[in-house]
Amino acid sequence: MMYRRLAAIVCLAGCNTAHAAPAQNMQAGSAIMRRVFDTLQLPDAPNRYVSGSGLPGPDYWQNRADYAIHARINPVTHVLTGEEVLTYTNNSPDSLDELWLQLDQNIYRARSRASFANPERHAHTTDGAVIELVTLIHDGHETPLEPHINDTRMQLALPGSPLPHGHKVQIRIRWHHTIPGTWGGRTAVSSVRDGDIFEVAQWYPRMSVYDAHRGWDTLPYLGQEFYLDYGDFDYTVTVPWNFTVVGSGALLNPAEVLTPTERARLALAARSDTTVKIRTAQDVTDPASHAARSGEKTWHFRMENTRDISFAASPAFIWDAAGMNLPPIKPAPGMAPVPRLAMSVYPREGQGAQAWDRSTQYVKHAIEYFSSQWYAYPWPNAVNVGGHGAGMEYPGIVFDGWQDRDAMLFWITTHELGHDWFPMIVGSNERRHAFMDEGFNTFIDAYASQHFNNGEYAPKKDPEFAPQTGRPADDIIPLLTDPQAPPLMLTSELVSEKYRHSVSYFKSAYGLMLLREQILGPDRFDAAFRRYIKVWAYRHPAPSDFFRFMNSEAGEDLGWFWRGWYFENWWPDYALTDLSPINNDPHQGMQVGVRSKGQLMLPVVLRLDYTDGTHVDQVIPTESWHLTDHITVTFPGGPTVLRATLDPDHALPEPDRTDNTRTMP
CATH class of the missing domain: 2.60.40 (Immunoglobulin-like)
Incomplete structure (x- = not known):
């Protein structure tokens, strides 16, 4: 026309x-x-830590947590035993006389707070995290500390003088816990034909965040997401000889745990744009395909500048990989160059031309697309695990379902890997502000669906949200007009399950689409959003920081939009x-x-x-x-x-x- x-x-x-x-x-x-x-008064006022422009202020700070962890899995009892040395750096202006850690496994204890808050998720129980030893390491000596445990939090009082600004403290912790069955959700054991699949997450005592907003952020873990500081992780996982382990970061000892054939295939995959089998379906049932025939193997991984790590282990894994077209990572002194690989592991049941045979293709696309469109992926590998189907993300590794296939496998793979940007790179407090995590990620993965293979799986649809017309402007209307629907700015754990997905995921994502396509236009929005990711990478922005940043960077006073879409449930008419x-x-x-x-x-x-x-x-x-x-x-x-x-x-x-x-x- x-x-x-x-x-x-x-x-x-x-x-x-x-x-x-x-x-x-x-x-x-x-x-x-x-x-x-009228002028919108945002919750957090600008100060020396965060500026009126939404940028980190001249005195912005955050603390740091580095970990050295050794873990062992008993495949018969499903017990994980672990020991970690935590090095905590106090960059805050305050002196700290105590430390707070998160013990997420205590969510599975009988009578946990989560069992009352979300009883439908807690039909089964474990003993949670059993703390065997806590010591303070100083000048080669160790002083026992008495942990004070309350639900999923552990408080450690520091002896002597408080930890001042700029100083570090080292803590040794020894613990064990039983890995839950499939009912564990974010961490689980599930059975397939060739053995058990262990998906291990939120598994070690993790430092709580101490920040300028509220000091120690010690919300009890009720099953929502997490909020963590950044650091370097060096960790080992000891498992039976016939297990394959994939984890966050780079594998440091391939010569000790992989056969020459597997190492040659990995080298080939690093140079290949198409998927290369590292362990085939035939290898899964062939004992000779392993580097050892008895005993145990210890897999050694390292990941730098990350807020968390996770891993998966199983004797049932098919393993494939392809190279990612990303700039190389500069190796540490004395270390070999680190290949950048998109990888998938899954049981034989997951095979299929429209099933997990395509997973690595999806992984490769997601990481390369998000890197070119928004911010370069910083870590060596990206792994998709076909397990019991939690649909859960951790830095560099995601847990999906081996039964997933067709568009659903593409959508969930892309979505979970998108979390590497929100909140793994841009470290917002997803415990309190789920829309900055799930919604921002849903926004970027919707465009990834349009981009992949000329829109093979576009538009993105989500079975957890109805109706599903593929037209967001129509799909959002029942939510906007629902008088019971909560606003986006309501703290995450006050949003009921009925509204969690439609509000935190869909409404948040669609709000950014409106901002991009109807208010600012793609050019202005994309430039501002890219810079937002860049300046807040590995930091902790609050909603007020995002709102102020987009106002300043895009050159618009968007207070009317933040008020109507985020603080209220208003609509145009x-x-x-x-x-x-x-x-x-x-x-x-x-x-x-x-x-x-x-x-x-x-x-x-x-x-x-x-x-x-x-x-x-x-x-x-x-x-x-x-x-x-x-x-x-x-x-x-x-x-x-x-x-x-x-x-x-x-x-x-x-x-x-x-x-x-x-x-x-």
Whole structure:
């Protein structure tokens, strides 16, 4: 269809045009608009730690936690025993007389707080994390510390003087816990034909975050996500001889745990854009395919500048890989170059041309696409594990279901790997602000679906959210109009399961789509969002930091949008009130009356269709509504007008469209 661009004039209802709104209506509209457009007071005020521009301030700080961990799995009892040396650096301006750690495995204890908060998740129990030893290491000597454990938190009082700014402390912790069955969710053991699959996550005592917002952040773990500081991890996993282990970071001792054939295949995969089998289905049942025939093997991994690590181990794994087209990682002194590999492990049951045979292709695409579009992936490998199907993410490794296939396998792989950007690189507090984790990630993975293989799996749909039209503007309306739906800014653990997915995932993601496609435009949004990721990489932004950063970087005061979409559940609702010739003479032009009945003033397209098949569009900007709820838009004379339509492409989430079109008599 031919598209004609013409100039249109947007007037407030008080302009000297025909059919202006009465003064009393304008006053009523002005009162409503003051609420919509008044200055938004964000929760966290700027200070020396975070600036008014949304950038880290000149005195921004965060603490650091480095770990050396040794773990062993007993495949018969499912017990993991571990010992770690934690090196904690206090970069805060405060002196610390205590440390707080997270013991997430205590969520599985009988009578845990989570068993009351989410009883449906806790039909089974374990003894949780059994702490065997805690000592303070100083000058080669170790002093026992008495841990004080409350639910999923462990408090350690530091003897002597407090830990001052800029100083480090080393703590040795020895513990064990039983790895839950499939009911464990984020960490689990599941059985397949060739043995058990151990997916091990949230498995070691982890430092709580001490930050400038609230000091020690010690929310009990109730089953939601996590909030951690960054550091380097050096860890080993000891398992039976016939197990294959994949984990966060780089494998440091391949010569000790892999056969020459496996190492040669890995080297080939590092140079290949297509998937190379490292361990085949035949290898799974062949004892000779292992580097040892008895006893145990210890797998040694290292991952730098990460907030967490996880691993998976099983005798049942098929293992394949392909090279990722990313810049090489500079090796540490004395270390060999580290290949950058997309990898998948899964049982024989997961094979299939539209199943896990394609997983590594999906991994490779996700990491390369997100790297080119937003921020370069920083770690050596990315691993997709086909296990019992938790759909859960950790730095460099994700746990999905071996039963997944077709579009679902692509979508869940891409989504979980997208978490490497949110919150693994941009370390927001997902315990409190799930929308900065799940929603930001859902936003980027929706575009990845459009990009992959000419849109093979686009648009992204999610079985956890209904309806599923593939049109976000339509799908979001039941949520926006639900009076019980919570706002995005409600703390994560107060959002019920009924709304968790539709709010924290979908509404958050769609809000960024509106910002990108309807408010700022892709060029301005993409540049600002990329810089947001860059400046907050490996740091801890709060929602206020994001809002301020996008305002400043994009050059817009978006307070009206943050208020309506994040702090409230507002929506746009526009109506046509008039379509008539100026002074009853079409040659002088047309005037179109537009009213706003909603409180989310998204820019809206007003289209005039002409009888000759052409049309003209005018975007009505948000600022049109600062003082009134009724405006008049004038168009110059032209061909005979057929109709006027608001939002003709259904780009906005508008519940009532019955008054969006007027036809000339």
